Amino acid sequence: MESFLHFVRGPGFLFAFAFMALGLLRQFLLMIWQIARTYSRAGDKSLPYSAIAISSLEWVFPVRKLRDQPVFSLTSIVFHLAVIIVPVFLLGHIELWERGIGLAWPGISNTSADVLTLVAIVTGLALLLQRITAKATRALSRFQDYALPLLITIPFASGYLMMHPAINPFPYTLTFLVHLVSANLLFILVPLTKLSHMALLPGSQLVSELGWHWPRDAGSRVAASLGKEGASV
Amino acid sequence: MTGKNKYSYYVEKSALEVEDRPRKFLQAFAAVLEHSSYSLPLEVYIRLSAKCSRCAAACQLYEATQDPQDIPCHRSERLLRIYRRYFTKAGTLAARLLGRGFTLTDEYLDEMADAFYRCTACRRCKLTCPMGIDHGLITHLARWLLAEIELVPKALQVAVRAQLEGVGNTSAIPVPALIDTCEFLEEEFQDIYQVDVKFPIDVEGAEYVFFPAVSDYLLEADTLMGNAAVMQLTGGSWTIGTGNFDGINYGLFYSDRMMERIVSNVVSEVERLKGKKVLVGECGHATRSAWFIPTFCGEEAPEVVNCLQYAWQQMESGNLPLKEGVKIEERTTYHDPCNIARAGRITEEPREILKAICTDYVEMTPNRTENYCCGGGGGTVSIDEIRAFRTGPLGQRKAEQIRATGAKYVVSPCANCKKQLRELCEDNGLDDVEVIGVHDLLLRVVDLKPDAPKVEDREAPEEMEQELCVPASVGAAAKQDLNISDGEE
Numbered sequence: 008m009e010s011f012l013h014f015v016r017g018p019g020f021l022f023a024f025a026f027m028a029l030g031l032l033r034q035f036l037l038m039i040w041q042i043a044r045t046y047s048r049a050g051d052k053s054l055p056y057s058a059i060a061i062s063s064l065e066w067v068f069p070v071r072k073l074r075d076q077p078v079f080s081l082t083s084i085v086f087h088l089a090v091i092i093v094p095v096f097l098l099g100h101i102e103l104w105e106r107g108i109g110l111a112w113p114g115i116s117n118t119s120a121d122v123l124t125l126v127a128i129v130t131g132l133a134l135l136l137q138r139i140t141a142k143a144t145r146a147l148s149r150f151q152d153y154a155l156p157l158l159i160t161i162p163f164a165s166g167y168l169m170m171h172p173a174i175n176p177f178p179y180t181l182t183f184l185v186h187l188v189s190a191n192l193l194f195i196l197v198p199l200t201k202l203s204h205m206a207l208l209p210g211s212q213l214v215s216e217l218g219w220h221w222p223r224d225a226g227s228r229v230a231a232s233l234g235k236e237g238a239s240v
Numbered sequence: 241m242t243g244k245n246k247y248s249y250y251v252e253k254s255a256l257e258v259e260d261r262p263r264k265f266l267q268a269f270a271a272v273l274e275h276s277s278y279s280l281p282l283e284v285y286i287r288l289s290a291k292c293s294r295c296a297a298a299c300q301l302y303e304a305t306q307d308p309q310d311i312p313c314h315r316s317e318r319l320l321r322i323y324r325r326y327f328t329k330a331g332t333l334a335a336r337l338l339g340r341g342f343t344l345t346d347e348y349l350d351e352m353a354d355a356f357y358r359c360t361a362c363r364r365c366k367l368t369c370p371m372g373i374d375h376g377l378i379t380h381l382a383r384w385l386l387a388e389i390e391l392v393p394k395a396l397q398v399a400v401r402a403q404l405e406g407v408g409n410t411s412a413i414p415v416p417a418l419i420d421t422c423e424f425l426e427e428e429f430q431d432i433y434q435v436d437v438k439f440p441i442d443v444e445g446a447e448y449v450f451f452p453a454v455s456d457y458l459l460e461a462d463t464l465m466g467n468a469a470v471m472q473l474t475g476g477s478w479t480i481g482t483g484n485f486d487g488i489n490y491g492l493f494y495s496d497r498m499m500e501r502i503v504s505n506v507v508s509e510v511e512r513l514k515g516k517k518v519l520v521g522e523c524g525h526a527t528r529s530a531w532f533i534p535t536f537c538g539e540e541a542p543e544v545v546n547c548l549q550y551a552w553q554q555m556e557s558g559n560l561p562l563k564e565g566v567k568i569e570e571r572t573t574y575h576d577p578c579n580i581a582r583a584g585r586i587t588e589e590p591r592e593i594l595k596a597i598c599t600d601y602v603e604m605t606p607n608r609t610e611n612y613c614c615g616g617g618g619g620t621v622s623i624d625e626i627r628a629f630r631t632g633p634l635g636q637r638k639a640e641q642i643r644a645t646g647a648k649y650v651v652s653p654c655a656n657c658k659k660q661l662r663e664l665c666e667d668n669g670l671d672d673v674e675v676i677g678v679h680d681l682l683l684r685v686v687d688l689k690p691d692a693p694k695v696e697d698r699e700a701p702e703e704m705e706q707e708l709c710v711p712a713s714v715g716a717a718a719k720q721d722l723n724i725s726d727g728e729e
Contacts, residue, residue, distance in 0.1 A: 034287065041280045049277065051534035058584065066370055075368060076297055083292075083370075143296035146308030147317075152291050203287045204371060211288060211372030218281035218377045221535055226500030228275035233268060233388065240401040240498065 008180060015187040023191035030198025031206035038210050042217060050223035054216060063212040082133050089127035090159060093120055093166075094190075117170065124167045131160045151200050158196070161189035248354050249623045252397060255390035262344040266326055268388035273327060276496065278381050281374065282323045288371040289313065289320065295365035295375060300612050301358060304633035312365040312375035315355050318348075319382045353391040356382045357626075360617030360634065361493075362578040367610060379618065383494045395622045396490045400498050404505075409454040409486035418485060421457050425465055435688045437465075437472045442513065443479035448545065449510045450480050451487030451530070452521025453655035460655065463522050466679025467547055469686050473561060474554040478519060484509035487526030488655075492579075493619030503529060503536045510542045517543045519550065522677045524577030524654035525619075527586070546580065548653055548678060552589035555596065561690040562597065568681055570648035571600040575638070575661060576611035577654035584609045590653055590678050597685045604641045612637045614652070616660025630660060631667035639668040653678045 046052065065071055073080045094100060098114040105111040115123075135156040138144040144152075165186035168175040175182055196202060204211075222228070230236050246256065258264070273279045295312040296302045302310040309315065325331040325341045335341040342348075356379050363376035386392065399410040407414055413421075422439035429437040440446065448471075456464050471478045484505050491499025510518055520527045530544040554560045574594055580586040587608040594601050606612070615635025620626060631639075642650055642665070650665075650673055652658055661675040 038280075038284060041283060045277045045280045050536060050538065051532070052539065053534065055583070062372070066372060069370065072368075072370070076294060079294075141293065142306070143293035143302070143308065143311055144291065147291040147293055147311060147313055149291065201288065201290050204290065207284055207288050208371065211284060214281050214284045215366070215372050215374040215377065218277055218374060221277045221496060222275065223536060223538065224500070225272075225276035226495075226497035226536075229268070229271045230497050232271040232275065235388075235497075240397060240404055 008184065012180060012184050012187070015184065015191060019191050020187065023194035027194040027197045031203065034198060034203050035206040035210075038207055038214065042210065042213060045217045045220065048222040049217070049220035051220055054213075054220070059212050059216055063209055066212070067209055079137055082130050082137070085126060086130035086134060089123045089130065090163075093123045093127060093163065096120075097166075099170075121167065121170065124163050127163045128160045128167075131156045131163070155196070155200060155202065158189060158193060162186050162193065165189065246350065247391075248629070249357060249625055250394040251391060252394050255392070258390050261346055261349055261389045264389050265349060265385055266322075266344065268385050269322065269327070272381070272385065272496075278377075279327075281377060282320065282327075285316070285371075285373050285378075286320050286324050286328065289317070289373060290371055292370060294368045294370060295373075298365045298368040300364070300615070300637040301360075301634055304636045309355060310358060312359070313369075313373070315359055316373065316375045316378040318352050318355060319378055319385075349386070349389065349391065352382060353386055356386065357393060357618075357620065357623070358629075358634075360578075360613045360615065360620055362613035362617045363582045364578070364610070364613065366582075380492075384496055387495045392494050393619070393623045395624065396494055396619050399488070399622065400490050400495075400502070403486060403488070403490075404498070404501055408484060410488045410490065411454045411458055411486070413454060413457055415482045418457060418480070418482065422480065425461060425468065428461070428465065429468075429688075433688050437468050437688070439464075439468055440479045442482050443477075445514045446477045446479035447516045448476060448478040448519035448550075449513055449515035449517070449542075450478055450519045450521065451485065451506060451526065453488050453523035453526055454486035455488070455655050456521060456523075457485075460522075460658070460677060460680075462680040462683055463677040464679075466677065466681075466683035466686075467521060469683055469688060470547070470551050470554065470560060470679065473686055473688070473690070474550075474559045476550070476554075479513060479515065481509045481513050481515075483512055487520050487523055487530065489526060489529035490619055490622070492525050492529045492532075499529060499532065500536045503532055506530065507533060507537045507541055515542065517545050520544060520546050522547060522653035522655065522679060524579035525656060528579035531585075546586055546589075546653075548586060548589045548593070551679070551682065552593050555593060561687040562685050563687045566685050568598040568649070568684065569600065571602060571646060572598040572649040572651055572681070573602050573604055573642070573645040573647035574607070575604065575614060575642075575650055575652040575657060576608055577652060577657045578611065578613050578617050579654070581611055582609055590651070593678055593682065594651060597681060602645050602647060604645055612641060614638050614654075614657040614660040615664060616656055619656075621656045621660040627663060627667075631664045635660065635664040635668075639664050639670060642670055642673060643668075648672065648674060649681070650675050651678055651681065 069080070069084060073084070092115065096115045097120050098117060101111055101114045135153065138148055138152060165182050168177065168182050169179065169186060172179060197205060291313060293311060293313065299310065299312055321342060322344055325335060326344070331341060359375070359379045361376040361379045363374060366374045366376060402412045403410045406412060419441060422441060426437060426439055429435050450467070452464065452467070487506070489499055489502045491497070491502050506518060518530050518533065520530050527546045533541045533544055551560065572594060574590055576587060604611070615630050615638050620630055638661070650661055652661060652675065658675050658677065665671070665673045665675065
């Protein structure tokens with residue numbers, strides 16, 4: 008177990024984290040490349056830039072969206088805040104980064120991290136509960152939609168137990184292993200699942216607008232390639 | 241056999257004889273992905289879609305039916321699934337190596353044909369999607385692909401055929417009939433108002449070439465008279481072209497190929513007449529289609545102006561004389577046509593006009609960019625055989641909104657919205673409501689004789705009062721004279 012632990016915290020973590028970072032970067036760059044290509048082919052190059060910017064910002068920071076479906080929206084926003092803040096600003100994590108690559112940044116106190124960790128777990132489970140109980144989401148949900156919120160709670164729960172050995176019923180090493188494996192698994196899943204919205208969300212409003220900006224002769228080219236030139240309506 | 245039994249709408253007989261449809265559908269999909277701009281959104285949407293169901297709460301249809309297949313995200317998934325399976329590496333690889341994934345079948349296409357015409361492409365759900373997915377765009381694309389295997393409502397296809405290969409417009413009005421109608425409307429101005437208002441035909445070099453929904457020539461005499469009155473009173477240089485006088489573009493509802501051809505014809509007519517701008521009449525989708533002119537004809541193509549923008553600009557700068565002390569006193573409300581309001585492009589001009597000419601103007605809520613569709617959007621209003629669906633589950637929300645305002649006049653500057661709203665009121669017991677255009681009301685309050693002595697100088701003010709009441713009946717009179725029934729579209 009020790010050697011396995013050594014693997015997942017060393018090369019395992021490196022691989023998983025790099026997979027996530029490079030995967031997201033690849034998706035982001037592909038999106039940018041496709042945006043540029045679509046724009047360069049578009050017949051109408053005038054875009055409502057300020058409207059796109061406003062709606063993009065409104066969804067990246069969705070404070071104004073709280074008024075529709077307030078319970079769901081609030082749960083979702085709080086969940087997102089917690090799952091972003093804790094792993095990035097936990098003092099223990101920052102220390103590891105400093106040891107590894109010599110980079111450090113200000114963190115949050117362990118008490119705040121504790122609270123936010125519990126918040127992440129509770130809101131994650133609440134989102135899952137909402138998904139299961141609401142008819143519309145139940146009809147839409149795929150396996151990943153149920154599995155991801157559950158999976159996300161695992162590194163948080165195990166992390167919390169690591170920080171509080173007094174209430175941890177499991178051996179420390181096992182808890183640590185679960186924490187590392189689940190986190191690494193999540194990193195790998197990010198670019199492969201809907202979690203890739205981490206990289207794509209900022210561009211999605213522009214993408215939706217550009218979907219309506221077709222090349223000048225798209226219709227006739229499609230007709231030509233289908234052999235329907237001059238065909239009757 | 242027109243295929244009514246198979247789909248919720250009629251399709252042409254030939255549509256039932258198309259063979260090898262899944263292969264042809266995928267062929268069309270591949271061609272569209274190669275030549276148009278849809279691969280960008282599809283590629284991003286398949287990764288982004290979070291299945292959060294916020295769109296369900298925004299959709300008036302799902303609200304009424306509670307049927308999961310009516311959730312916008314659920315509907316879009318029908319197309320995204322095909323894209324994922326046949327046009328992504330992961331999808332084709334999974335299918336080859338694991339033999340997994342679904343296969344596109346005839347049944348699947350039939351289900352799509354029904355599903356994508358239950359959506360009016362109003363794009364209200366776009367506003368609530370955290371991921372920015374435009375389900376209206378997906379509906380738009382899915383309908384085009386279905387049309388390439390001839391799965392398209394007969395009503396839309398027949399109209400486009402008449403426009404592109406028949407008489408030249410969707411209502412199949414021959415040029416002599418158009419000229420007769422315009423002359424008749426000029427006579428109406430003489431008879432009712434004793435004024436000389438022109439419907440200029442084929443005037444070269446006019447600033448504006450006028451493209452209303454052509455059905456207005458059959459059904460909306462008052463709207464057209466309002467348009468003519470505004471143009472004449474403001475000294476606008478405008479003309480109606482006999483080469484093409486139809487702003488309707490059902491290509492927007494089912495095929496970019498058709499849309500491109502129809503838009504190009506509009507621009508050709510403006511060029512033939514050496515006009516400068518396209519003036520679109522009171523029609524939502526005609527306006528939105530015309531906004532695609534730079535897409536299909538380049539950025540040098542003529543500018544597009546909607547008649548509401550023109551009228552308000554003139555009114556605001558004091559160029560449109562109004563009769564003193566004459567206002568619309570009945571309660572009036574405004575329905576935003578999705579095609580001009582959803583992106584926030586035309587929401588204030590009609591409101592400013594109405595507030596200026598009505599004493600009791602009230603809003604429906606929600607409104608402007610967040611309005612509810614009339615229930616006849618995306619061309620569904622032209623499909624008469626689904627009227628019960630349109631005025632039932634699809635339009636229910638709008639009917640409630642109208643009822644809540646207690647308005648006598650529901651104003652909407654859109655030929656499609658007006659037809660749907662009238663049927664909606666008829667089928668939902670809103671018998672006292674009158675659905676009307678902005679220019680119909682403008683016609684009642686503009687001062688057609690700005691140079692004549694004012695009301696107080698006249699001997700018999702009662703006569704004036706009488707005059708005010710007349711225009712409402714003009715539409716009916718015109719229709720009777722032309723021997724045209726309301727059923728035609």
